Amino acid sequence: xxxxxxxxxxxxxxxxxxxxxxxxxxxxxxxxxxxxxxxxxxxxxxxxxxxxxxxxxxxxxxxxxxxxxxxxxxxxxxxxxxxxxxxxxxxxxxxxxxxxxxxxxxxxxxxxxxxxxxxxxxxxxxxxxxxxxxxxxxxxxxxxxxxxxxxxxxxxxxxxxxxxxxxxxxxxxxxxxxxxxxxxxxxxxxxxxxxxxxxxxxxxxxxxxxxxxxxxxxxxxxxxxxxxxxxxxxxxxxxxxxxxxxxxxxxxxxxxxxxxxxxxxxxxxxxxxxxxxxxxxxxxxxxxxxxxxxxxxxxxxxxxxxxxxxxxxxxxxxxxxxxxxxxxxxxxxxxxxxxxxxxxxxxxxxxxxxxxxxxxxxxxxxxxxxxxxxxxxxxxxxxxxxxxxxxxxxxxxxxxxxxxxxxxxxxxxxxxxxxxxxxxxxxxxxxxxxxxxxxxxxxxxxxxxxxxxxxxxxxxxxxxxxxxxxxxxxxxxxxxxxxxxxxxxxxxxxxxxxxxxxxxxxxxxxxxxxxxxxxxxxxxxxxxxxxxxxxxxxxxxxxxxxxxxxxxxxxxxxxxxxxxxxxxxxxxxxxxxxxxxxxxxxxxxxxxxxxxxxxxxxxxxxxxxxxxxxxxxxxxxxxxxxxxxxxxxxxxxxxxxxxxxxxxxxxxxxxxxxxxxxxxxxxxxxxxxxxxxxxxxxxxxxxxxxxxxxxxxxxxxxxxxxxxxxxxxxxxxxxxxxxxxxxxxxxxxxxxxxxxxxxxxxxxxxxxxxx
Numbered sequence: 144x145x146x147x148x149x150x151x152x153x154x155x156x157x158x159x160x161x162x163x164x165x166x167x168x169x170x171x172x173x174x175x176x177x178x179x180x181x182x183x184x185x186x187x188x189x190x191x192x193x194x195x196x197x198x199x200x201x202x203x204x205x206x207x208x209x210x211x212x213x214x215x216x217x218x219x220x221x222x223x224x225x226x227x228x229x230x231x232x233x234x235x236x237x238x239x240x241x242x243x244x245x246x247x248x249x250x251x252x253x254x255x256x257x258x259x260x261x262x263x264x265x266x267x268x269x270x271x272x273x274x275x276x277x278x279x280x281x282x283x284x285x286x287x288x289x290x291x292x293x294x295x296x297x298x299x300x301x302x303x304x305x306x307x308x309x310x311x312x313x314x315x316x317x318x319x320x321x322x323x324x325x326x327x328x329x330x331x332x333x334x335x336x337x338x339x340x341x342x343x344x345x346x347x348x349x350x351x352x353x354x355x356x357x358x359x360x361x362x363x364x365x366x367x368x369x370x371x372x373x374x375x376x377x378x379x380x381x382x383x384x385x386x387x388x389x390x391x392x393x394x395x396x397x398x399x400x401x402x403x404x405x406x407x408x409x410x411x412x413x414x415x416x417x418x419x420x421x422x423x424x425x426x427x428x429x430x431x432x433x434x435x436x437x438x439x440x441x442x443x444x445x446x447x448x449x450x451x452x453x454x455x456x457x458x459x460x461x462x463x464x465x466x467x468x469x470x471x472x473x474x475x476x477x478x479x480x481x482x483x484x485x486x487x488x489x490x491x492x493x494x495x496x497x498x499x500x501x502x503x504x505x506x507x508x509x510x511x512x513x514x515x516x517x518x519x520x521x522x523x524x525x526x527x528x529x530x531x532x533x534x535x536x537x538x539x540x541x542x543x544x545x546x547x548x549x550x551x552x553x554x555x556x557x558x559x560x561x562x563x564x565x566x567x568x569x570x571x572x573x574x575x576x577x578x579x580x581x582x583x584x585x586x587x588x589x590x591x592x593x594x595x596x597x598x599x600x601x602x603x604x605x606x607x608x609x610x611x612x613x614x615x616x617x618x619x620x621x622x623x624x625x626x627x628x629x630x631x632x633x634x635x636x637x638x639x640x641x642x643x644x645x646x647x648x649x650x651x652x653x654x655x656x657x658x659x660x661x662x663x664x665x666x667x668x669x670x671x672x673x674x675x676x677x678x679x680x681x682x683x684x685x686x687x688x689x690x691x692x693x694x695x696x697x698x699x700x701x702x703x704x705x706x707x708x709x710x711x712x713x714x715x716x717x718x719x720x721x722x723x724x725x726x727x728x729x730x731x732x733x734x735x736x737x738x739x740x741x742x743x744x745x746x747x748x749x750x751x752x753x754x755x756x757x758x759x760x761x762x763x764x765x766x767x768x769x770x771x772x773x774x775x776x777x778x779x780x781x782x783x784x785x786x787x788x789x790x791x792x793x794x795x796x797x798x799x800x801x802x803x804x805x806x807x808x809x810x811x812x813x814x815x816x817x818x819x820x821x822x823x824x825x826x827x828x829x830x831x832x833x834x835x836x837x838x839x840x841x842x843x844x845x846x847x848x849x850x851x852x853x854x855x856x857x858x859x860x861x862x863x864x865x866x867x868x869x870x871x872x873x874x875x876x877x878x879x880x881x882x883x884x885x886x887x888x889x890x891x892x893x894x895x896x897x898x
Contacts, residue, residue: 147328154324155317162316166309170302177298178273182262185275185291188215188224189260193289196226197279200234200286208235222272222292227251229285240292243268250276251288258285264295271295400875402659406455408878412885413555418458419548421540421566422559423504425462426450427481427490429469436468438483440775448800449559451659452877454487461544464492465500493543495536502532504562505737511596512561516585517701517795518592521740525597534565537605541569553578555884558609560584565601568608571647580611580884582654585797586823587619590629599630607633607644610887613654613880615798615823620651650887654880655827658803660865660872661810669784669810677785684728684768690850692727693786695779695801697734698745698771703792703819703836704729705744708751708767710792710842715759715766718847723761725850727790728768730779745771783808788815788849791822792836798823802831806864813857815849816864817842827867830860 192211199208208226212235215224223237231247254261254276265272273295279287409418426446428439440446453460464470464477469492473479477494480486495503506529515523540563548554554574558566558581567579593599603626606612614620620640628635633644640651681687692711696702711727731748735741752769759766783789789805802816802824818824818831825833832845 147325150328151321151324154320158316158320159313162309162313166306169309170305173305174298174302177301181273181293181295181298182275185262185273185293186260188221189275189277189289189291192224193277193279196289197281197286200226200228200279201281205235211235212237220294220297222267222270222294225251225290225292226279227255227288227290229255229287231255231288234287237292248290250274251290254278254288255285267292271299399870400872400878402451402455402874405452405874405878409456409881412882413456416553416555417551418453418456418881419461419544419554419556420449420453420458420559421461421544421556421563422449423463423508423562425464425466425469425490425492426453426460427483428466429472430466431468436471439466439773441773448656448658448873448876450482451873454482455874455877456881457488459489459491459547461491461493461540461547463495463500463504470494491543491547493540495539499532499536499539501737502529503536505735507533508562509735510738510740512564513585513701515592515595516561516588518586518588519701519794521700523595525595530598537563537565538569540566541573544570545573548574548577552576555881556580557582557881557884565605568605571608578884578887579609580613580880581606581609582613582656582880583619583623583797584615584656586795587614587622587626589622590626593622593626594630599626603627603631604644607631607642607649608647609649610647611650611652611880611884613652615653615655616826617653619797620653623651650883652883654876655823655871656798656800656876657868657872658800658807659874660807660869662869666810666812670813673784673811673813676781680781680785684726684770686726686764686768688724688726688764690721690725690787691785692725692788692790692846693730693782693805694727694790694792695730695774695782695804696732698731698741698748699734700740700744701794701796703794704731704748705751706794706836706839706842707790707792708748708755709839710846711766712755712758713839713843714846715755717843721847721850722759722766723764726764726766726768728770728782728786730774730782731769731771732773733771779804780808784811786814788817788846790817790846791819791824792817792834792842793819793822794836796822796824800824802828803868806861806868809861809865812861812865813854814861815852815857816861817845817849827871828864830863 192215195211196208199205199211212224212226215221215237223240225236225240225244225248226234227248228234231249231252233241233244233246233248236244250261250263255278258278260275260277262273262275265274271294273293275291275293277289278285279289424441424446426440426449428441429436430439440450449460460481464473473492477492478489479492481488481490506524506526510524511526511529512523514521544556544566548556554577556570556577556579558579561583563581567581570577570579587593596602607627612623614623624635624637624640624642627633627642631644633642635642642649642651677691681691694704694707696704698704707729715722715725729748729752733741733745736745749769749771752767755767756765783805786805789801791799791802791805793799796819799819799822802818802822805814805816806828816828816831818828818833819836820833821836825831832849834842834845836842
């Protein structure tokens with residue numbers, strides 16, 4: 144209440160000060176205007192009278208002069224006229240003025256003596272008078288003067304009226320300000336505070352609000368506080384729900400991996416040790432947004448999978464800093480804490496030259512190894528210069544990592560993917576006590592295909608420096624061992640799936656990667672959210688079909704996007720009743736556009752979408768909505784939650800986390816997953832509609848099957864797939880992989896090895 148009173152008094156004081164200043168200026172300007180107008184009228188009247196008065200004075204025609212003067216005695220705001228001789232004595236005047244004028248009249252004498260017009264304000268018998276006097280000449284001889292008397296009292300009346308009018312305005316404005324201030328304080332401050340206080344009280348008392356939408360921001364002064372309190376309240380509710388879930392699992396003697404379980408497990412297993420994760424792609428990238436800098440999450444499954452793990456482990460993630468503003472936000476050691484909104488671990492950035500990036504990343508990694516491993520009819524290109532840069536960058540990563548782990552005893556290192564195949568050996572040569580694992584996120588081809596690479600032995604030797612090599616599927620493990628058997632002299636244990644070479648033993652194991660799973664959401668609230676969200680999104684994209692499909696991909700030739708679009712076109716040909724009823728939304732993130740094959744693919748996908756839309760679209764509807772840009776996880780999740788089907792049509796994929804993300808988002812237990820048989824995910828999500836992406840006719844029929852599937856069957860399929868993702872989530876993947884690595888017995892480091 145005291146704050147409100149002080150605020151009102153301050154506002155009224157400021158308004159009063161402003162009102163006084165503006166009123167003073169207004170009065171001053173109005174006074175100047177009225178005086179100028181009065182002077183102008185007096186001059187005009189005097190100049191018009193002098194031509195008539197001078198001949199009458201010269202001829203001593205005082206009777207005519209009196210009649211002339213008397214005519215001006217009754218005019219509005221004109222008190223009268225007086226004519227004086229050259230000594231200042233009255234010759235003639237308006238009858239009412241004569242008794243009030245002293246003789247000789249001083250102003251008339253001065254006007255004649257100094258030969259100039261004189262204007263001034265006089266008090267004449269208690270009235271404010273404006274007096275204008277001008278000398279009269281005949282043949283350069285002063286014969287007298289003419290005085291014009293105007294009533295000026297109206298000027299003061301007008302100025303007082305302005306002050307009075309502005310006083311009323313000030314009072315009215317003050318009353319309005321007080322009322323509005325009270326309403327704003329009530330609406331924007333005390334109301335929200337009371338509301339959130341009540342919300343927090345209910346949460347404290349155990350009333351769960353996990354599934355209720357956050358209070359909408361009204362744009363008031365407390366909106367940042369409202370946002371943070373909302374986030375905190377929901378976090379507390381989610382934490383309570385997860386704790387209850389943990390308790391339920393313990394009672395049921397289940398062993399599901401959760402974020403809390405992984406955190407506790409890592410605390411015990413790591414014993415204070417840090418986890419060092421190395422990848423080419425960074426989990427958070429900083430880019431310029433006008434004059435500002437914003438943080439974005441790069442597209443790709445690797446970040447989706449590993450960011451939750453690193454948040455729990457509070458480790459160090461070493462990656463290439465590729466954002467245009469990345470250098471601006473790091474400290475002197477090229478580090479920063481991430482995520483920005485809730486720092487949980489350290490990101491260490493490595494800088495590459497344009498030549499290094501082109502040769503190592505775009506060249507050898509993505510024009511060579513990527514098409515080689517995916518076998519998707521794109522010819523791999525291997526150049527000596529690219530191979531040189533690939534080795535150089537792997538050495539740069541090794542050098543920086545070795546500095547980071549310099550003070551660590553038996554450091555724990557987890558390397559990600561095909562960009563860093565040489566890194567395990569480079570680390571082990573300097574730090575044989577380090578426990579090193581490399582996880583290969585993409586498929587591993589058969590020996591015949593891998594033999595295309597001119598440096599296949601060097602890559603295999605580099606990878607076998609690791610203690611563990613992880614793949615998504617057993618099929619990829621088998622291919623890797625076959626490849627080692629074909630190209631290297633080594634001892635392979637097919638029962639234990641290990642390779643021994645040069646005194647080092649490497650385990651080859653499957654660790655099917657997954658996504659996080661939030662079991663706190665319930666089906667009823669998810670269904671309610673879906674209805675509201677669907678209306679919002681359809682309005683955003685400008686179509687309102689009965690059925691909605693979604694695809695989420697990097698624009699990559701391994702993802703089967705053209706095949707998907709051809710299947711949609713064929714579906715509309717075979718089932719024309721769905722024209723106007725079915726729209727497919729493709730959330731496509733442009734990727735590796737420096738490579739010609741990717742630029743050509745992007746143009747092909749855009750052209751194909753335009754062609755299909757031109758062929759089938761009607762007013763207010765089109766079959767394909769292609770949203771070509773990077774999308775945040777929050778944006779993608781919104782589409783997952785409302786889609787009737789999700790299409791994952793990869794031509795070859797290690798796992799493909801889009802399929803698991805879609806399933807994890809469907810707390811309403813609805814929606815159909817159309818999944819390529821060439822993905823690792825198809826070996827786990829057997830209740831998806833498994834398709835051959837090369838079979839366009841078959842995929843068209845499968846789209847029809849998905850859209851006509853009975854609700855009961857859809858729910859049963861989704862429920863079983865959600866159980867799979869729930870039981871085999873990202874926390875289980877990380878827990879199994881890191882625990883396996885931690886419990887390895889690494890030979891003691893000899894002094895010679897250290898040297």
